[in-house]
Amino acid sequence: MALPLLDARELVKHYGSVEALRGASFTVRAGEVVALVGDNGAGKSTLVKCLSGVERPDSGTISLDGAPVVLDSPVAARSLGIETVYQDLAVAPDLDPAANLFLGRELRRRGLLGRLGVLDKREMRRRAVASFDDLGVSLPDVDVPIGQLSGGQRQSVAVARSVVWASRVVFMDEPTAALGVVQRKRVLDVIRRVRDQGMAVVLISHNMPEVLAVADRVEVLRLGRRVARFDAASTTVEELVGAMTGALSQGDS
Amino acid sequence: MALPLLDARELVKHYGSVEALRGASFTVRAGEVVALVGDNGAGKSTLVKCLSGVERPDSGTISLDGAPVVLDSPVAARSLGIETVYQDLAVAPDLDPAANLFLGRELRRRGLLGRLGVLDKREMRRRAVASFDDLGVSLPDVDVPIGQLSGGQRQSVAVARSVVWASRVVFMDEPTAALGVVQRKRVLDVIRRVRDQGMAVVLISHNMPEVLAVADRVEVLRLGRRVARFDAASTTVEELVGAMTGALSQGDS
Amino acid sequence: MTARAGLRRVTGANTLGIAVVLLVLIAVFGALRPDAVLTVFTLQTTLVETSVLLVLAVGMTYVIVTAGIDLSVGSVLVFSGVTSAMTMNALHDGNATTAGWGVVFVGLLVAVASGAAWGLLNGLLIARAGLPPLIVTLGSFGAALGAGQLISHGSNVAGVPDVLGDTLGTGTWFGVPNLVLVAAAVTAVGALVLGTTAFGRHTYAIGSNEEAARRAGIPVTRHLVTVYLLAGVLAGLAGFMALAYFRVASITGHDTDNLNAIAAVVLGGTSLFGGAGSVVGTVLGVFVPAVLRKGFVIVGVNVYWQPIAVALVLVAAVWFDQSRRRARDKR
């Protein structure tokens, strides 16, 4: 089996008196899709935030390619090739889809103007439209602020952003929750494609059939701790639900 | 067949130059669950907003019990017994779950204090905890602002609110999108229970198996227009997807 | 509900940090000049001199909790004082100095009604017409002052009844100045209404998410009108209090009341983005700068250093408050 690409051990995270993570571990290898499942409030999103530099865990270690790393900001995580679709999307509602797609990585004009920081809006717009087509998203007007889009359209923009920029690991926190049937299928296709390019994909979803269809492995989080790991090919929805609800237990795995 | 409880005809709604609804019709009867399905951006949420008084359609008629009504504000819709779970949840992030559950319908103390508007926080809190238990939601701390809850926890609060107060029609715009397996099942149970009490339930969802499991009828919206109607018992996922994507057409139905 | 959570309900956001700052300030000044600082007289005058601002700031707290702002309070105060004083004079042959309680009562009504009128105007323009609160209240800031000058022909209005000045203005009750009693009553009612009633709950909800409040059936437009009306009424009352205290309706000198009130509210932990905050915090936010200014005068700090020192302490106080909160969240 390949070495872990990203390996988190015993992460603990408190919010005031709430313990969101109580020693959670998590592993993902290059070229695999790992599903992270768990009940509402199990700590999945918190774990993702810790692994993408948004939150700093109170204790625990994170290593990338076997070497410990400190992910103290989203920039740090991004520079290590980690991209994330956040559950709350984290988009700028007043900006249009193309601006959101290129947020923080804007394309600049060539030559002097570019060096002065002038944006190449036309090119960004062109590429954005291509990305959206790829995901089967049809936008009524690409110049509209993203806050005025439908829930699914907005989610598509966030998904498009992560896959455009990913280079090693992509975290997707419920990326398909608001998507239509067609768009959902496209996103799953994209996930497979990204995996086949050798990247690691971490998928969070409450849709168990979807999880089993696309994931290679499944890790289960319960009350802030990893309680089970499964091979997707040899497990069932019942087993997963059992692990999530605590009916079935592998101990602290 | 029973008379329509709520009947919308030929609703048109523009947002600037975007035509979200282009003559959409929609019907629901008392004691039935109608699923409203459609692609992302089909206009489902816009239709719900028009039927719950949040947006005013540019043209078209809405009738309740056969008599035309004007739903010019959420208050008007609520006073007619219409409750809604909005896709964007519409909660006050700085208030705690109990406060959100009772928002706009706060319980007051008895006697003089109550007449002075003093809230009965203890009682609201007690009842809120009971509602959440009912939906299988476990909150780490019920005094925390709702903005700090996990996505699924927050959605549960919004769902709880609608079913507590509904008296005639409940609109649920993707109420299960962020819910865990268990909570999702509970919500579907609640939907059936509400239906059995004689209320009409309108469910929006992109999860076709779920739709077929709980709905009595399905209406399909495409590009702002109703394009098909199905009996849930005698239709398949393929038919629904066909209607949503335009592959299969019943004309303007 | 633990006792601590219950306390937090009334005080709203945690305001302990600023309370600590206030106590430290009093301790420091007290240590430097115990003879002059820790006296009944200094306590009395400090309280009296903050009474008017406190009443304004209570109204401002409501406005800011709804994510609004009211720049007009100082001018409305001036306008109300002028109309009130002129009415009292008119009722008593042009000079009300020797007038009785009946005239004073009419004066109070006129002051409050004047404040209410401006508040209502602000509220309607903001809530009904949907105009930005900053522009609307900046407009009434200018207009109310202009109107006050217009009717007073640009000069201060004297002739305040002695019975008013001697009782409300400088009178005490068991050693507590009457003005302070009025301000304390307003504050207590303001704190209770915001913290324990449906009205207060709706105020927070509107500031937290106006659209959600509207969809929840809260009459947002009416509520906002009421909140600005309240701010106006309190500004009118403050105008009357200032009248009693100074025994003259000044038309100058209230152009920074708005900023002072806003600063007190924000210093007290209320966010300008609405949805959170408390009247108790505002009280502390009023007293910190007042104690500072007073203390510096008593201790004899150079006048040019005073604004610098006030600024330093204000920023340090907020800093301390914030890091205390962060530390608590980490726990």
Place this chain on the structure above:
Amino acid sequence: MTARAGLRRVTGANTLGIAVVLLVLIAVFGALRPDAVLTVFTLQTTLVETSVLLVLAVGMTYVIVTAGIDLSVGSVLVFSGVTSAMTMNALHDGNATTAGWGVVFVGLLVAVASGAAWGLLNGLLIARAGLPPLIVTLGSFGAALGAGQLISHGSNVAGVPDVLGDTLGTGTWFGVPNLVLVAAAVTAVGALVLGTTAFGRHTYAIGSNEEAARRAGIPVTRHLVTVYLLAGVLAGLAGFMALAYFRVASITGHDTDNLNAIAAVVLGGTSLFGGAGSVVGTVLGVFVPAVLRKGFVIVGVNVYWQPIAVALVLVAAVWFDQSRRRARDKR
């Protein structure tokens, strides 16, 4: 991208409504007193007299687009003017009236550096320490003014070089006052940077959703520091411009510059909640009140009516602008 959409990109929010208001105002005043209003002299003086405020308001636009606020600009202007004037005097034996370009250049550097220092301080306290912008800049509002008074011993500083006053202060270039040229250049650069560059894009993103911007890898802290620094630098430049214009560094008389600048920005369609707005809008927002005040004096409106009339027109202008937008959205 249609031409109209392209135009909208640069002008940001739609500002046509306020532009119409401005034209109507000019037309009305022009019709009432064509001989006095529609003259080169009136145009020139109006432009000159708004130059300083315009420079402040350009910086304020950036700050408000990030959902911040800067109350300190007027005091920073004073402080920069004082340090600049005192430095120039010191370099030229205590009175720089006859000093040359070298001294003037040093004065410019000192003014800009002084503004930058306050801006940097604001930025660090707001972005790094995470304190509320209102409190921080209210603090520097007091502190900068106090510091200015401290180093000037509380009086205005004279001795401004004649070469500065005669060129930048009152000189013209093909009939266009030099001060106006400077303000126009600042405005043009400000509008282009905000509308077309990555820096501008990041400014909008931070105001729209600061957390999203942070997660997108935008260096939010550094960017905010830069924005407040920019506002400070422009306030410093404005202080130098005021020095050239008035030929004295005034201590008093700038306490409402902050509100004037904020009002211009909001009047120009920028939301106090950030994420949207434009420099072009701000320009219109600066001119509407300026034209009003000027026009009322020329037309001879009663002095007490002037503030009332200004307030009325401002509110009406925003009302008109809003209803136009709503009508467009309905279409």
Place this chain on the structure above:
Amino acid sequence: GGGGQIGDTGGTGDAKKMVLIPGVAAEPFYISMECGFREAASAAGYEVDVQAPAKFDATLQTPIVTGVLANKPGAVLIAPTDDKALAGPMRQLKDAGIKVVEVDTKLEDTSIASSTISSDNEQGGRLAARTLAGLVGDKPGSVLVLNTKAGTSTTDARAAGFEEEIGKHPNLKYVGQQYTDNEPDQAASKVTATLSANPDLIGVFATNLNTGEGAATGLRNAGKTGVVNLVGFDASPKQVEDLRAGAVQALIAQDPATIGRTGVEQAVAALEGKPVERDVETDLVALTKADMEANSKYFYKQSC
């Protein structure tokens, strides 16, 4: 009952201390007064302190008065910012046994202060009008007054005196006063606007320092320096320089240092139980370029 009045409590203080409370911080007029005060009070063996409000404003000055009272100095010299609003706090000073001397401005209630040293602002306005008329000669033209904020007692008195006197000169058309919020840029703008509307403008009376600076700027900008006669009030160093340079044609100067010194003399007399002069009027002079050097003792000081 529990009724009473604020300050019904006693305490001890420091009789060898004297405090000056000017109307506003950072104005050469009051700074010059402060210089006279410090010099005279120190010479008389008193400890001195100066506490000024940030603005000419009763609500800001009142806490200072009560704060000073907490220290119980022997005497307080004060320029009350309102002739009624300060009566209460100043009465408390008196009731606490502190000798109160009014400088520059005074209360309506004459029973509180031991002595009042001032120059008559209305007289200053009349002097400004006469000076302006003298500068203009018999040329016809319009005349403007730039005032600060409505309700500011000192500048309102100057404007009133000016208006009364200027009516006696039929060749001069008084076009009224404009308020400037005490901001130089508004003063400049109002002058140029008035020039647009009244091209025959021939004289401007600026009632204080800021309006004068703004007016000079506006006139310079319009190229009308010296064509329009500008009469300012007060003689701060910058104003004197402007007079010398021709940006201003005349200044009405008070004598703040003498006010400060005389205030100390009267306070000392009151403290020592010697006879006190109840009202002392100090000089007002009109300075023009021609006679300014002869009157240089009236120039205000920037710092002591």
